[in-house]
Amino acid sequence: MRLWFSLFLFIASVAYFIYGLNTLTFVSRIGRPGPGYFPGIVGVLLILFTALNVIKDLKAVKNNEIQPFRVMAMLLDRKASGPGSGDDRSYPIDVVMVILCIALLIGSITLLGGLLSMVVFMFVLLFAMNKRKLLVNVGYSIALPVALYLLFDVLLNASLPRGVLGI
């Protein structure tokens, strides 16, 4: 995965530099540094250092230190994806699940409203990660959102969005 992240940063840096070059002027008409001057310097440095990282990672791939094509295997193997066993285990599936739950929360916040979306988010997340304690999950999924709703909406006066049910 490290190689893919380095590559992503490199490509993003090149895109950032080219976009800046096309939309901003490096030096103004009177010869002073223009709005593209600082972004230009930052872009060049980013390209340089991200490229060095890509080269470093490619060398590591060549020496078999990192395996970029184990991504799918990592995602599919729920338990053992880290280098080794026991405490080295990693849980990429759980990470993906939490990311999806956060996306669900953000995506539903205006539709369902602040309170309801929090309840749904918590229930889905706890059901996925803590299946055995259903009753505790339900209680917690209601208690925490209500507490946060009271904190933000009532105490701090930062009104949460109202959804289709008016809450």
Next chain:
Amino acid sequence: MIEELIANLGFGMSVAVSPTNVFFLFVGAFVGMIVGLFPGFGPAAGIAVLVPMTFGLDPTTAIIMLAGIYYGSMYGGTITSILINTPGESATVASTLDGYPLAQKGRAGPALVMQTFASFIGGTIGVILICALAPTLAEFASSFGPSEYFLIILFGLLLLTTMMGENKFNGIVSALLGFVISMVGVDVISGVQRFTFGSPELIGGIYFVPIAIGLFGIGELLHCIYIGQHKKMIERAKVAFRSKDFWPTRKDYSESKFTVFRGSFIGFIAGVLPGSGATIGSILGYSIEKKIAKDPETFGKGEMRGLVAPEAANNAASSGAMVPLLSLGIPGSGATAVLLGAFMMWGLQPGPMLIVNDPGFVWGLIASMYLGNMVLIILSIAAIPLFIKFLDIPYVYVIPVVVLLCVIGTYTLHFSMVETWMLLVAGLLGFCMKLYGYSPAATVLALVLGSMAEENLLQSLIISDGSFAIFVDRPISFILSMIIVAVIAAPFAYRAFKKLSYSNGVT
């Protein structure tokens, strides 16, 4: 000098000691201790997540509360270091080396009390040194021009990235990413829109809070899930609260009396240096104590001095990190960068003039740090049983609390869905950065300082008609430039020297 120091501190006390401020100081210190208890959730994340909750408060009260979170987390982080051998945050890593062995020997109680005592002394010495140093440094810095400022920012970022050891390139990339984000919006000098892609939401720039919450809060949380924090069964050492053995012995105090002062001074110096901070401070405090000890072999096996030194150091370092923040407006760590962002959010203009323009705020904050240390010593000892109970909460129940605080907190900043989605993107970025050895702290630091760095660079070049000689013309600029060159060249020189001595050894 001393009269001035006492007068300033007295003035600060008159600002800080109001029922509201003391109440929020308690809240901040308490929340900070809880933040410190959860591995992977450091002070930067704690402050960033709770910034939105302080919107209804007066700026001084809000910063007092956020600063309480900052140093409260140092106290809290050690509880996990001692009881479960897992540092609550990076600044308490060194405390596990002797803290956990002490607990294993059945001395968890004395270890917890001694860490509180050391933290209190470290924090108090730190506050006294801030009072002495911050105004002097601010006065000195008031003569700085844009070239000096640009070089100081560069120096701070460079130190932060060079502290990353093998991952220097990653550190530099992290800082550059922060600059990239800071450049979105209208350019203050030319008025031209940059990287807004025609979106009206981006014209005002990308606000630092969602990015900081995403990088530190969501990013750290995802990383903790990735390494299986939610699957771990916590086995903590037992603490007998009602037993006589809960308290340290006279020998513990007498053996540590000089250690605590040494640790405090070392930590404070490390804290003042940008990029160094509490983590390096505590490690330095521990190593030096071990080096000068007559019995270094006892370290790592449950030596009280091995716990006291890093504890005094990390608290003094947190105070030390306030010196460049308050006198120059330049933070040295992720947590102080978030604090700086909060200063700006409340309309305060950080820099050498802050002490002159807002003395009530600056001295109130410094005095609150002293009060905070007193609050924390009370909380730490009286509420240890309560904080230990927090350790029994399964991590799976902590996850939704953090996520909801991050998402709802970000949404209520400006009621913007774009910013809330940005939080998730920043969270993903933060997770990948943490996973592959990049520095989210450098990104936030560069994001907060980005516009300042650009403005000072451009102003310097305008003054000098485009000549880079301005960075070596004035004596202070020259010295700063030389230091920067030395920082860049030192690793190469060291490597060349090592290579040379190795080849000499071979032949």
